[in-house]
Each structure stands twice: as C-alpha cells, then as structure tokens.
Amino acid sequence: MANNEQQDLLNKIIRDDSKNKQVLLMINGAARTGKTFLIKLIENSMNRSAGKRVVLMTGSTGKAAKAIGGRTLHCTIGLPNEKPEDLESLKSQAFIYATTRLIIIDEITLLASWHLDATDMVLKRTQKRTDALFGGLSIILVGDLRQLNLGTRANFSSKPTTTEDKNSN
Numbered sequence: 390m391a392n393n394e395q396q397d398l399l400n401k402i403i404r405d406d407s408k409n410k411q412v413l414l415m416i417n418g419a420a421r422t423g424k425t426f427l428i429k430l431i432e433n434s435m436n437r438s439a440g441k442r443v444v445l446m447t448g449s450t451g452k453a454a455k456a457i458g459g460r461t462l463h464c465t466i467g468l469p470n471e472k473p474e475d476l477e478s479l480k481s482q483a484f485i486y487a488t489t490r491l492i493i494i495d496e497i498t499l500l501a502s503w504h505l506d507a508t509d510m511v512l513k514r515t516q517k518r519t520d521a522l523f524g525g526l527s528i529i530l531v532g533d534l535r536q537l538n539l540g541t542r543a544n545f546s547s548k549p550t551t552t553e554d555k556n557s558n
C-alpha cells in the first residue's frame with residue numbers, strides 16, 4: 390500500500406491526467422526511499438484506470454530500464470551514442486505507442502542535458518506538436534540528484550579534452 394506521500398502524488402498525477410493537463414514532474418530521492426515502488430504504482434494505476442497502456446517506462450541505461458520492466462530512453466527516442474554536432478539534424482522518430490500519454494524516465498542522473506533536449510525535439514516531431522514541451526506528452530523524471538558527480542560528468546564530452554580546453558575554463 391502506498392504511504393501518504395506516495396498516495397498524494399499519485400492522486401495529483403491521476404487528477405491532472407484526467408483533465409488532460411500535461412504532467413511535468415521530477416521525483417528526486419535517495420536510495421531506498423520508494424521511487425521504484427511509486428513509479429510502478431503510477432504505471433499500474435494509470436494503465437488500469439485508462440483500460441490501456443498509457444504509461445511508457447524507460448531508463449537511462451539498460452540496467453535501469455530492466456529494473457522497472459521498461460526499455461532504454463535511447464532506443465525509445467532513437468538517441469545516438471554521441472551528441473550530434475547539430476542536434477536539429479537528428480532525424481529520429483520516437484518509438485512510442487499511439488496510446489502513450491506519460492513517459493517515465495528513471496535514473497536521470499546518468500543522462501546528459503542534450504539527451505533531454507533531443508527527447509524534447511524528437512517527441513515534438515513524433516507528436517506533431519511543436520508548441521508544447523515534449524510534444525505535449527507527460528514526463529516524469531526520476532533519480533537521486535545526490536548521485537550527480539559534476540567533476541566526473543565534465544569528462545563525458547564527446548570530443549577529447551585537451552590541456553588547452555582545460556586551461557581555457
């Protein structure tokens with residue numbers, strides 16, 4: 390059974406969704422605080438009340454996706470491994486269902502900001518809606534922001550870091 394905090398959030402999401410209001414939410418919490426429990430509850434409750442599969446579960450990595458019975462954001466959106474020089478040139482179409490209303494993205498601290506920019510761009514194209522973030526689909530980002538290690542992530546650049554680059558900061 391959901392605890393009060395989980396139930397309140399679930400109620401709010403279901404209420405907004407039933408009013409066709411886009412849900413844009415970040416669930417941030419330390420390990421073992423019930424994030425996975427909550428997103429499975431959201432998935433089951435929304436699918437059950439809609440009578441069809443309206444929630445798409447994704448993770449930033451294969452391991453994260455498997456843990457929630459979903460698939461990777463990369464294969465869902467058609468993200469390349471490396472950041473394209475020109476993001477606008479990305480031709481991908483999102484691999485989602487016609488019934489999809491909410492995409493949950495777990496373990497977001499393992500994503501770079503361009504992954505979300507590309508997700509927004511590709512969903513706008515797939516949903517044929519450029520006027521709304523993520524093409525109007527609801528998005529819930531899930532993770533533990535304390536896992537961000539900005540020092541390490543700075544090395545995730547797609548081009549090799551040189552001494553010159555480092556000195557120019």
Ligand SMILES: Nc1ncnc2c1ncn2[C@@H]1O[C@H](COP(=O)(O)OP(=O)(O)OP(=O)(O)O)[C@@H](O)[C@H]1O
Binds near residue numbers: 392423425
């Ligand atoms: N409302 C609840 N009732 C019963 N058990 C719960 C509830 N919420 C969470 N739990 C249990 O607490 C444990 C930790 O929850 P969960 O795995 O969802 O946390 P998490 O934040 O996703 O952790 P991690 O970040 O390590 O993946 C699990 O065994 C889960 O089943």
